[in-house]
Amino acid sequence: MKKTQNTNSDYKAEFPMLLMKHSKIMIVYADKSDFEVWSSFKNGDETAFNYIYRKHAAELYNYGMQVCQQNEWVLDCLQAMFVDVRRKRMRLGDVHSIKGYLFTVFHRELFKLIRKKRKDEFVSLENSTDQFLIEASHETKLIDQELVGERKKELEEALNQLTKRERQAILLLYQEELSYREIADLMAFKEVKTARSLVYKAMAKLKEIVNVNGCLK
Template sequence: MTFAPKMQKPQHTEDPTISSIKLSESDKKYENSADRDIWKAFNKGNETAFNYIYRVYAPALFQYGWQFSKDKNILQDCIQNIFIYLRSKRGDLTKVNSIRAYLFKIMQREVLRMVKSEKQSIHSSWDYNERIFPIEICHETKLIQQEYDIEMKRKIQYAMNQLTSRQRQAVLLLIEEGMNYKEIAEVMEFSDVRSARKIIYRALDTLKVLIRNKK
């Protein structure tokens, strides 16, 4: 099942590229520069740019992929495959405006492909179905204490999970991942940004109706 194999950790980690994962002095340089420039540097073979991309996005891809498959080995393999592929294509990579959106899109494709190719496994039942992208409403602060608010929270959470999985996906990309509509359109493979806006508007409309009716 493993596409890229698990390898033993090397005895000596003095490989300059490996030790550079820890040095993040230079990471800072990229913190504020646009995705396009980071991607360009990565395309030119700059290892610091690669380290930055990996550090920032590998954990995010893992969390995102988890929505499609609950097999951690698959997710790790997908992340490996994606980066191995991208590194092998350095020099010919096309322009990318949002690294997060681009990586999410290919992660989604890769996970679904892997899940499909593992028909025999118990995880094969995971498909792009109505149960994925469940949403949780939680209040980190103590503000929400009153009975009324707890009830409200329960209502909103119930309503959220009555939405279609595509709607929930859009809501999570917008609010949890903080993506803009252009990025959402890219991840969800809409040809038009307006479709991304539309799906959010519809989701909100549905929510309002559901919450009102529940009262």
């Protein structure tokens, strides 16, 4: 299946009013901790909710497109998740990493939606090979800025020879910059060391697949 590349511009096309640069909302909360922003949101501050939406919606959308590459499904799930979080705000617990929390909730809800959508198609989500396909862009912290051309393509192909779970872990760590704790929560691991072990295993496998001296950090 052909890989779909998605950028923030794709998301802006769907939600043109969400990511206005230098907006007052972004400035007001720029220096506040996630705990402070989340507390304001829980207490009914609509500005805090708008800040959370604007800051994280695009990256959640891009992650969702890595999962299923179905634009309508991702957008529907994203909107439904934010509506649900806003509706239940008074009952939510404290959060110290808003991004980690939203990624975990969105991941869970998106997989529920995918299973529902694909139920009648007899498509196994676990056996799907087109999830978390990685493009070796400069935004991916795994890649040195100087890496170009054939070497970048070589590394990209090597990354996509990993298992789905290995690609997912690398994507979450190096591109989304989640912590090992957040990755463990999102991937439903009981222990943080399982997430760390998965990443180490994936990196070791990469070195076996292709000689990338000077490419991997």
